[in-house]
Amino acid sequence: xxxxxxxxxxxxxxxxxxxxxxxxxxxxxxxxxxxxxxxxxxxxxxxxxxxxxxxxxxxxxxxxxxxxxxxxxxxxxxxxxxxxxxxxxxxxxxxxxxxxxxxxxxxxxxxxxxxxxxxxxxxxxxxxxxxxxxxxxxxxxxxxxxxxxxxxxxxxxxxxxxxxxxxxxxxxxxxxxxxxxxxxxxxxxxxxxxxxxxxxxxxxxxxxxxxxxxxxxxxxxxxxxxxxxxxxxxxxxxxxxxxxxxxxxxxxxxxxxxxxxxxxxxxxxxxxxxxxxxxxxxxxxxxxxxxxxxxxxxxxxxxxxxxxxxxxxxxxxxxxxxxxxxxxxxxxxxxxxxxxxxxxxxxxxxxxxxxxxxxxxxxxxxxxxxxxxxxxxxxxxxxxxxxxxxxxxxxxxxxxx
Amino acid sequence: xxxxxxxxxxxxxxxxxxxxxxxxxxxxxxxxxxxxxxxxxxxxxxxxxxxxxxxxxxxxxxxxxxxxxxxxxxxxxxxxxxxxxxxxxxxxxxxxxxxxxxxxxxxxxxxxxxxxxxxxxxxxxxxxxxxxxxxxxxxxxxxxxxxxxxxxxxxxxxxxxxxxxxxxxxxxxxxxxxxxxxxxxxxxxxxxxxxxxxxxxxxxxxxxxxxxxxxxxxxxxxxxxxxxxxxxxxxxxxxxxxxxxxxxxxxxxxxxxxxxxxxxxxxxxxxxxxxxxxxxxxxxxxxxxxxxxxxxxxxxxxxxxxxxxxxxxxxxxxxxxxxxxxxxxxxxxxxxxxxxxxxxxxxxxxxxxxxxxxxxxxxxxxxxxxxxxxxxxxxxxxxxxxxxxxxxxxxxxxxxx
Numbered sequence: 001x002x003x004x005x006x007x008x009x010x011x012x013x014x015x016x017x018x019x020x021x022x023x024x025x026x027x028x029x030x031x032x033x034x035x036x037x038x039x040x041x042x043x044x045x046x047x048x049x050x051x052x053x054x055x056x057x058x059x060x061x062x063x064x065x066x067x068x069x070x071x072x073x074x075x076x077x078x079x080x081x082x083x084x085x086x087x088x089x090x091x092x093x094x095x096x097x098x099x100x101x102x103x104x105x106x107x108x109x110x111x112x113x114x115x116x117x118x119x120x121x122x123x124x125x126x127x128x129x130x131x132x133x134x135x136x137x138x139x140x141x142x143x144x145x146x147x148x149x150x151x152x153x154x155x156x157x158x159x160x161x162x163x164x165x166x167x168x169x170x171x172x173x174x175x176x177x178x179x180x181x182x183x184x185x186x187x188x189x190x191x192x193x194x195x196x197x198x199x200x201x202x203x204x205x206x207x208x209x210x211x212x213x214x215x216x217x218x219x220x221x222x223x224x225x226x227x228x229x230x231x232x233x234x235x236x237x238x239x240x241x242x243x244x245x246x247x248x249x250x251x252x253x254x255x256x257x258x259x260x261x262x263x264x265x266x267x268x269x270x271x272x273x274x275x276x277x278x279x280x281x282x283x284x285x286x287x288x289x290x291x292x293x294x295x296x297x298x299x300x301x302x303x304x305x306x307x308x309x310x311x312x313x314x315x316x317x318x319x320x321x322x323x324x325x326x327x328x329x330x331x332x333x334x335x336x337x338x339x340x341x342x343x344x345x346x347x348x349x350x351x352x353x354x355x356x357x358x359x360x361x362x363x364x365x366x367x368x369x370x371x372x373x374x375x376x377x378x379x380x381x382x383x384x385x386x387x388x389x390x391x392x393x394x395x396x397x398x399x400x401x
Numbered sequence: 402x403x404x405x406x407x408x409x410x411x412x413x414x415x416x417x418x419x420x421x422x423x424x425x426x427x428x429x430x431x432x433x434x435x436x437x438x439x440x441x442x443x444x445x446x447x448x449x450x451x452x453x454x455x456x457x458x459x460x461x462x463x464x465x466x467x468x469x470x471x472x473x474x475x476x477x478x479x480x481x482x483x484x485x486x487x488x489x490x491x492x493x494x495x496x497x498x499x500x501x502x503x504x505x506x507x508x509x510x511x512x513x514x515x516x517x518x519x520x521x522x523x524x525x526x527x528x529x530x531x532x533x534x535x536x537x538x539x540x541x542x543x544x545x546x547x548x549x550x551x552x553x554x555x556x557x558x559x560x561x562x563x564x565x566x567x568x569x570x571x572x573x574x575x576x577x578x579x580x581x582x583x584x585x586x587x588x589x590x591x592x593x594x595x596x597x598x599x600x601x602x603x604x605x606x607x608x609x610x611x612x613x614x615x616x617x618x619x620x621x622x623x624x625x626x627x628x629x630x631x632x633x634x635x636x637x638x639x640x641x642x643x644x645x646x647x648x649x650x651x652x653x654x655x656x657x658x659x660x661x662x663x664x665x666x667x668x669x670x671x672x673x674x675x676x677x678x679x680x681x682x683x684x685x686x687x688x689x690x691x692x693x694x695x696x697x698x699x700x701x702x703x704x705x706x707x708x709x710x711x712x713x714x715x716x717x718x719x720x721x722x723x724x725x726x727x728x729x730x731x732x733x734x735x736x737x738x739x740x741x742x743x744x745x746x747x748x749x750x751x752x753x754x755x756x757x758x759x760x761x762x763x764x765x766x767x768x769x770x771x772x773x774x775x776x777x778x779x780x781x782x783x784x785x786x787x788x789x790x791x792x793x794x795x796x797x798x799x800x801x802x
Binding site for chain 1: 403406407759760762763775776777778780781788789790791793797800
């Protein structure tokens, strides 16, 4: 990526871009699918029509051989250098629930857990308590006061919550307190640098007070903190690309990374509602919408090829509505590959489809890894996709005379 | 290449990687091969099986349009930025014969040559004297002492030797003394910067003393120096990638560049012995072996397409032994292209085959430029290959959460 180039050329226009991400889309050949990938095996008449009318290629999320987490993979799709723009999970969790994080805030993820009378963790998720129960527990922690910072506790989902400390000079070089395994006590909030000692005591005080309050409850009688991260705001989509951007995503993680890029979080709770939210946003002056589809990744992580085929077909079913939603350029891709035979994220290049704008069409008739690897767009780094979409939508001035 | 990323993710595991390089492998279509390339024309049942079981792509050694020398081309394959990591031939020559070069040493290549009574060079290679004769001449130069540096002279092969100066503040901004053509006298050791003047006089003294000693002998009665280079050690494969690395290469140049990367030089003197050395290394705890095959390059430089076909087939014949040698991931590629019709190194992308690990297989059935250019791996810079191989071998942690 040539730093600052796209930003220097981007201009505000009325054209609209949709970036639709099937999470973990890329795969490898699967024996039970007769040597096809799930994307090849899926019946996708609508995506195939888009492929015929558009152009294919494949992107490399971070670098060849490097398996990305969802955070950096999405930052790359959004045109941020995924290495220099690394961000901690605590920040994504807080932003993902719409918390108005300020520069310098220290955020961490909370898991409510169960400990026994010796203080040993017996369930790291407290039996996956309900979201309602989570809200109730968070309510009990609202009034905790500690020296050195203001504290905000917010529910997320089931046993998950998050905490934000607001104060001067907070430092995120702190170790997770989650021991990672049951049968061990929670870890201490260890400072990874002398400058982080004060923050460590602040966090320790919070955990002590919370422990006192939760003590005696069941099953959630303690909490584990992880993913400490101080918030440093990113330059927004609006500042960088002159785009008014919205995000239609169901999971906090993806809402968080969208918020980090300055996107507005659109209301939705199903794929159909995501598409409707995108359509509405386009009609209301948004010029960019990110739409996220999770089941392709979950089924890949489960190693369930048939479920991944269904997840792709489920997305294909809403493609006609996506095409009619008023966008000039539509990109369909994944953030990374999650091959079913691996049951993990992987480093494999990810198929990419760009529809709309003056594409070099006529070289593909189906959306698949096989056609993407020989597609008109070639193979290129994920953080160059935004430039391609802006250019396709006529939003980049000519460079030089 | 994202600087430092791969290093930050690499972890030590027991999996083993083989990087097999057919030097100058890439080619262009050759009329006398009915419009095929030598790699296409060669009968390579074993490589073709690897292609079917693995994934293909092509790499760009330095940059599109840039023709590499063997040194930078190999450094790129080894994951070093070939531009910021440029190294002089003198250093490679000294390392290639196993000389224990120290930081700050100034190394240069020696050609024994013939001069006439007017001091004009009549044969730049002294009739390609035998290696034995070379050793004998080097023996005569052992006791030369000069002001400003300790001197080491070592034989290489035939008319080639090398010299190392060890002292304080040596500077390699010195011009070659080889006039490049017969009929001219050797050039002066010209300093390219005022700071290199002292080093230039040290080297001049050496040449004068050597000239006195060789004077009157035939055919080698003088010497030419070139490729002056001060040694700056590189971060090693072990430090960078947590790999224990060995090199099976027959030519000093390639042994030198391997030594520069901190690889141990394995004993071997034929291709079959290289394969056996690789097998032995894998069984003795090495986790990376570089294996070099030269004849593909030599035949390309001779413009002899039939010989290049044979050179490829010669390599294919040892592939079954390579596959059985105990490596988890095997990469077969070239360092650059040496097209027969050009009789020179060139800038063309180089076919690449990766076998083993969770590759996206099923998209190729032969190893050729034609299939490599549409392969699953795409086209990418050579210095990203190491990341791909480490990732394929399960040696890279996930990047970000």
